[in-house]
Amino acid sequence: MFNNSTYSQIIQDRLKQVDFPEQPDNLYDPLRYILSLAGKRIRPQLVLMGAELFEPRTMKDAISASLAVEYFHNFSLIHDDIMDNAPLRRGKPTVHQKWNDNVAILSGDALLVKAYEQLCLSPVEKIAPLLQVFNKTALEVCEGQQLDMDFEERSQVSEVEYIDMIRLKTSVLLGGALQMGAIIAGTSLENQQLLYDFGVNLGIAFQLQDDILDVYGDPKTFGKQVGGDILANKKTILFIKLKELASEEDKQLLTELLTHDIDKEPQKVEKMKALYAKYDIPSLAIYQKEKFTAVAYEKLEAIPCPKASKQSLFNLANALMHRAQ
DSSP: OOOOHHHHHHHHHHHHHOOOOSSSHHHHHHHHHHHHSOOOOHHHHHHHHHHHHHOGGGGGGGHHHHHHHHHHHHHHHHHHHHHHTOSEETTEEOHHHHSOHHHHHHHHHHHHHHHHHHHTTSOGGGHHHHHHHHHHHHHHHHHHHHHHHHHHTOSOOOHHHHHHHHIIIIIHHHHHHHHHHHHHHTOOHHHHHHHHHHHHHHHHHHHHHHHHHHHHSOHHHHOSOTTHHHHTTOOOHHHHHHHHHOOHHHHHHHHHHHHOOTTTOTTHHHHHHHHHHHTTHHHHHHHHHHHHHHHHHHHHHHSSSOGGGGHHHHHHHHHHHTSOO
């Protein structure tokens, strides 16, 4: 398994040193709250790992950029939760539920500003290229979120469109975090691109794996409601492949299932799983996941560094691809 204790502890120690103002409390208390809901903090760790890969001595210089990525990620979660009307985040009330929508919007904005403050504490000669990657990534994440919301209103979404949406919404932040670490380490643009591509392809595979686990994962270890995407009529990779391959008769059944919630159709998840099995959808989804996983490994292998120095990244990839099965 991926041993992230060193990177995680560095980030946690720095977060403990963060001193947000006391007033106005409705602006800064939500920041303290969302950052206290400790997730895996994979994204900020990737900044440190990207720096360490090419020049271990620069990892300490990457801490501020690492926090910038963590702040940005949590800013996006605060706003995403409002848009999704989500009641819980990491098992706790979301910011907009604990306070209200207006507080959540404004505190999220403040956290984004704090991300830029942290980024500007990076080595001065690295700030310009860091900002270029950070801004590009941040805008792409917004594009991905908008596409995701747009897809909710559409009856037809292609596989290509879906892959591009999850690349933007989820994956570019993994790639961008790694590239920011590589920038701080001072490596070449070619190496930066290889590391970025590793992160993006790993991120796509991670989301496809998430789609699969949502239906077929172990409820004891998955951490979310199994079948939740089916109940919410989410257009996941499994749904898209089913709609592409189903007969006209089964498309009619699919349409009926989409119009019913679990109260009207208690067997909705089971009936959808039966359709998935009929067209061997799990195998098709796994094939796509493994395709992007293989590309990620190829990009990491191609980076001209000793394999031992890449071991933490290989461990991370393996852990993400074999979780909660």
